[in-house]
Amino acid sequence: MAEVMQLRESGGLLRKRKLGKKQGHKKKPKLMPPPHGQKKVKVDKKMKKLFRKRAREYNSDDDDEDEEENEASVPTTTNKHNGDEIDSEEPSEDEGKTEGGRKGWNKNATDEDNEFSEDEGGEDDGVVQPGIMKFTEGVRAFKMAFRNIINKSVSEDLLGPILSGHKKLIADKLAEEEAERETKGEAKKEKQKLAEKGHVTPANYLVPHEKFLISVATKGVVKLFNAVNKAQSAQKGLDPSRTKDAKEIKKRTKAAFFSELGKPSFTATGTSAKANARTGKVEDEQPAWAPLQDNYMLTSAKLKNWDKMPDKSVSDEVERASEDSSSDED
Amino acid sequence: MRKKKHGEFRRPFVVKTNTNTKQQPHLASVDPITGKKIPKSFVFSRGKIPGPLKQLQMDLRKLMLPYTALSLKEKRRNNLKDFLNVAGPMGVTHFLILSKTATAAYLRVATTPQGPTLTFKINEYSLAADVAKSQLHPRCPKDLFTKSALIVLSGFVSGDLPLKLTTNMFQNIFPTIDVKTVKLSSCQRIVLLNYNKDTKQIDFRHYSIRLQPIGVSRRIRKFVQNHQVPDLRNLQDVSDFVTKAGYGSESEADEEAATVTLSSDIGRVNRASMKSAVKLQEIGPRMTLQLVKVEKGLCSGEVLFSEYGKPGDKGKHDDEDNEMQDNEDEDDSEGSEDQDGNGSEVDEDEGHEELD
Known part of the structure; x- marks a missing residue:
């Protein structure tokens, strides 16, 4: 079920993204280098996911279908090019596998302006899907490695395990710092003395003078x-x-x-x-x-x-x- | 109709407030009774001064109240000309400038805009806070600083030019008092400058004046002053409160010299035509000054007198200054009292501020 949901969302996203591109930036995607564009798409997707999730939580009374319909209705009114595209999307919401086919069809069917952005979308889906898998694997590996490090027993030392190689060097440095501080303190004291020069506190009793x-x-x-x-x-x-x-x-x-x-x-x-x-x-x-x-x-x-x-x-x-x-x- | 009447009512009122509040500061440059010009002063510092000296500067400002800028802000890039430019329109007549070198702190007292300038070396100083700390019961009534201080100069033998200048300068730094019109209740503070002939040092003290009726026991005086119900627990009769003498703590010996007959009532206890004792309590700051240089201009110009160099020497100002510094260095090393040393070490003074 979760997978389905995700796919549906991705489909929605695709549509939305296309819409945006059509409206505002007709030439921009062409000028942009592919990796950058891809990255941008990725970020957008995450954000949109988040927004979507929030929206869902917000009006939890409404069912998903309603929402989808609303969204679908938006592009029909504004977009002439994607009129048939929306039709093709309806099955993709139900079945993830048709997504790829739809994409291919889209690639062929849309005009040159759209082609590039379409490409990106395809790449995006391809990368993300295995990426998630890799990430989960990576988490496990990282966990193992981290645990390994944590479990390692090290000698109790003032300087710590990492600096053990430079123990002597560090000791020298510390001694130097100590000396420096001492001289600094002395200089400060001297300065204080100079500042207080001539300043006397009167006696508590009454001096004859x-x-x-x-x-x-x-x-x-x-x-x-x-x-x-x-x-x-x-x-x-x-x-x-x-x-x-x-x-x-x-x-x-x-x-x-x-x-x-x-x-x-x-x-x-x-x-x-x-x-x-x-x-x-x-x-x-x-x-x-x-x-x-x-x-x-x-x-x-x-x-x-x-x-x-x-x-x-x-x-x-x-x-x-x-x-x-x-x-x-x- | 009603409106008109209202306006008529209001009009003189507004004018009145204007004369009372706004014109007062303008008129304040001249004494309203005697018509004499009231001296005003700026107390500021040149160069970087340490914390205690900053405090001393604040104390001096309080001492010079009310005709001084208590919260005068100065920046490091302000030079003397800036102060001078402000001083003109504000009617400021005197500058008290604190500065600090490696050897000692210095106080320059100058009249604007032409000078002369007297440079004093501050051999020793105590802040008002130090003085208050040393006292068992520091005294600070609310209206202590609302009126300007009196000045008493003592031990200044006339004839010597620098001393004459000093007396003149300090007499004119405070507003003159017209004996016929002055209110004794406005005499709250006194600044004493005592010249010591042997050490050539000037003791600078700041006291508050307190008047106490004579011949009244302490209990009754306190009772009248505080208006509080006295503690009668240990007494047999109410009359005991009046008749029973208190402790003989007050030093009655030197009181005869310090008694005055007042012409008018002061406060609740000091009635006219009654003997009152004058009591002084130090407020601070206290300084021990030593006149080291007299210049003709405002921190510049011909050197009329120099404690260390030759007075007739009319070299370049900066050289003179350096020489002075050097001599002070030497002086400091050999002891503070003697100043005959004519040192000729060429030593760049480090902490000295620019003078123009």
Whole structure:
């Protein structure tokens, strides 16, 4: 039964293949070398078998006849040449032996275009049929050979049986690899060391030097905060969003600006030259309110020469005024 | 009718958001209150640098926050000109360039686009992670890096040209503070540069600032800070919680020097017109720098100062650089402190990056 099925399929295949050739590639088979074409056919056959099988499984309800009929009907509509060919195929589905005869008839009957492909088909069937037989035989032979090899007992060795001939060579190579790895590792370590150069992990405890640095930094922060406090306590209670207060602040900043102009520029001293706290430092130097200053009305050369340098005295007055206004808040 | 009204409602809102979100970055090049230009920086590396240095680069970027490109991507084929081209439109004023040679790592601090460039040799460095690892309780509040750090320079005696340049450079690398308008709560971090006259090395440290009220026991301070129900199991009375003194663990000795009176409230515990103690905790990274070269241009140009070569030498730049490298090689071999060696070995430096 299986054989019959196979043959039938092959018949179907033949028909299908022919159909394809007719439609698309009329000249292609001629150009193609026979072995290649043959191979292609073989592959096609396998695939088609598979597809067929799947299709059968898919619609298992339908009987085979139905399927065959459907297929047969397709070429009749599309193909004029194979009209009689289909008739001849009907018996071939039942009997495998008539296949060859049919082929021969086909060979004679079809036109030149078809002849070549027909030839291929014939060859194909001829090769495959004994090929399967050979394959089954080959499987047995292979099985025997494989079993032979597997059953062979070999000496237990680290290097294994296959490399036994080159045992010494392999040992040398392994040793060499080992040495190479060692040198590589060393180089890597060296590189790592170079990459880590200068990288130190700090100690868990507080080193005196670090303590000193922290104290220096703290001093700087304290100085800044005090300066900020001094500057901002003056304008405390004034809300910049309120226009009146904003005006007041503006006035003060203006006054402060003029006072800055009047003063000599600040020169950085040795420790903690902090530019940011500059203004605060200047304010540190003398009390804001003029009468509280040590040298008020005493050493000021400006007062002595009040009639000589009118410009400067004006600016001084502005400065005084600013300091007065700021001291009011305090 | 309704639509129109809606549109009218929406319009000012949209404009407002625009001014708030989109124009802020543009305006950010100028301080909104003082009107001063805010310095911005790029921290990047030249040449191939090893992993720890990459980490250091990241730490430096965090240190320079918020006015820096935290995730600045650089490729090997980017040269200095590329960065310079980007720096112009972005308003970047300073470059911090890390590089690595066989002898040591180097940090170049430069102002764009004209220079000068200060080249520091990093004798030693520790990463922020290392510092945090060494501490029992590393401190990192959420808003620590939202405001720029303060800078304190110490021990820089004025008069010497390279030192003057260094102070100037580092003062200008951070935004200036207006004493009258600054909010103390925005002062969260401080960068300390301490110059050691004897070793000619600069200690670079990065601390976080913490303020604690004085005269309040630790328990109460913690209670106010954390808002958690305290453990009263071992106490006889609630009053014990207030009156009982805690451990005398806090070092009260040097606190007088580190106390400030605040002008405004900071946080929940530090009220205005109350004494507060300033406590610093290191964040890292820490570096020990040594000024080796000052160039007039941006990583090029006339060499104003060189630790090893003659400052007046106006040879070709590359030669100068090589000489510097050689001297460093020698210096390294004989010990890190002394730098009088005027080595003349002609030795091709291997890991040095291209400078232009």
